[in-house]
Amino acid sequence: MSGPGTVPVVRAADSEADQRRVAGELRARGVGRGERLVVSAAASPELLAVVLGALRSGVVPVVLDPALPAAERAALVEDADPALDVGDDPGQLLGHAVGDLAPFPLARPMHYTSGTTGRRKGVWSGVLPDDDARALAREEIDLWGLTAADRYLQLSPLHHSAPLRFAVHTLLAGGEVLLPGPFDAARAARTITEQRPTTTFCVPTHLLRLLREDVDWSSFRLLAHAGAPCPEPTKRAVLAALPDGAVQEFYGSTEVQFTVCTTEDWLAHPGSVGRARPGRRLTTDERGQLWCEVPRWARFEYWRAPEKTAAAWDGDRVTVGDLGRVDDDGTVWLDGRREDLVISGGVNVYPAEVEAVLDGHPDVVESAVFGVPDDEWGQRVVAAYVGPVAPDELSAWARERLAPAKRPKAVHRLDDLPRTSTGKVRRLDLPGVLGL
Structure with missing residues (x-):
């Protein structure tokens, strides 16, 4: 980790040592495989160590927004039924004893859906068989080409699934994670220019604000964005600012990931969200609702909500209620959510x-x-x-x-x-x- 007064840098080897301390402390506290651990803290090296240390021990972290009102947090904790709640202090799990770690996460974190259209739902995958767990990690690392040479810039809160996924898999690939703190456009611009990150995940709001700053984008090999539609003028400005081919969009949700849209695909089909990720196939039903066939390791259920789980799945196909179209060449277009x-x-x-x-x-x-x-x-x-x-x-x-x-x-x-x-x-x- 970097020195005081600079942007914290989480290095894979340092984080792995901390993850082993987390594994040892979880074992000492009697938190076992398949049980849940609640944490609600701002982005930090300790938070990343706790998430990965838990996942590589078969313990499922439930990562909550640290800004949640007390009553809403209490309701989610009650729903999650954790074996341990460390609140906003993940560092308490960096004990003295060290424990063994699996070479890859054995589960996915449990996130609660954002609640834009109703009550939050926990997305639960449980502990996966080793082959599926290995395939889940390999898919993410291979899809984005993550390596030990990568420096991932954290711009979005770690309690959300996409930014946490990028950070976790960068560390698993041996790379580094930069943690400049809550998003501030001027601070992020300085970090990009001075620290030379190679990858980042962001949402269109970040792009809108960063385009107003003086930024040297030349270090990026990958800028992935999602989370909301990106206005076409913003997208074209970002494409012009970054190295050729560095900008990729994807369509997914807390529950499951669906597509990737390369720069080339977007320029050929402006406004689309690309094509299905490897191992997936998207189709629509008679109402225009998108369904996606997914591999075993991408399956999930809604925590303690079997009726909602049943409504989301049809065999190996899943829907999150989005409406759209799929062209003959596999290009996917979004029309919105059924609720919208x-x-x-x-x-x-x-x-x-x-x-x-x-x-x-x-x-x-x-x-x-x-x-x-x-x-x-x-x-x-x-x-x-x-x-x-x-x-x-x-x-x-x-x-x-x-x-x-x-x-x-x-x-x-x-x-x-x-x-x-x-x-x-x-x-x-x-x-x-x-x-x-």
Whole structure:
């Protein structure tokens, strides 16, 4: 780890030594294989050691947002039923005794879904058979080409599944993790320029803010983004700023990963989310809902919610309720979530389709489309957006490009859109924000 006053650097060998101390302490405390360990702490070398030390001991870490209100945290802890809760102090598990570690994680962390559309659900995979556990780790390392030469820049909170997954697998591949602290665009820009990371995961909000800074992007071989749709002007600006081929997008969820979109695929199909990851196949049903066939090691259930698990699975196929299309060549397009669908006068309106039109205006930074109750039409389409364009001008832009049922009946300019901590827009909050 680096010295005081600098960005902490977690090195694989140092972390492995700490992971062995975690394994020894878990054994001393009687926390066994398949049991759950709750931790809710800010990003730190200790947190990474606890997550990996637990996983490589067959203990399942339940990683919670340290900013959760006390009542919500208590409810999730009760639901998770852990053998141990270390709260915001993962360092207490770095004991003196050392324990054995498996060469790869034996489980996935249990995360709770973000709750943008309802009650949070725990995503549980349990302890995997060794062959499946090895395949799960190998898939992630091979997909992103992670090696001991990588320096991964942590920009997103570690209590979310994607950034934690990148950090964990970078360390498993022998690389390093840079931990500059809670996201601050100026600090992140300095870290990129001075520390020369090779990889990062981020959300479009990070990209929007970093593009306003003076950043030397030349060290990156991989910038992966996901978590929310990326406005086309932002995507093109990032592609222009980074080395050729370094920008990759992916489509996934807390539950399961679906696609990867290389720079080449996105330029050929702007706005798509790429093609299925290796070992997966995506199809749609008669309602336009996306289903994905996944390998054994990608299976999961919703913790203590068998009815929700049953609704998500059909044999080896799984859905998280997203709507979309799959072209003949396997290119996948997202139309939104079933819960976000607006039905106006009997016509299905997909917010993502309307947002793509609004985001195409040169003075729109980003937009969000949602439905509000309407006595005549059932729901009417409403849009909120960020950018200098006047509402009347944006309405005229939409009228020229959308069928009548899809045109927003009102557009509202905001300084920012409400989001989850992963950068996803909280569409369901917008009526309250706007007083509708």
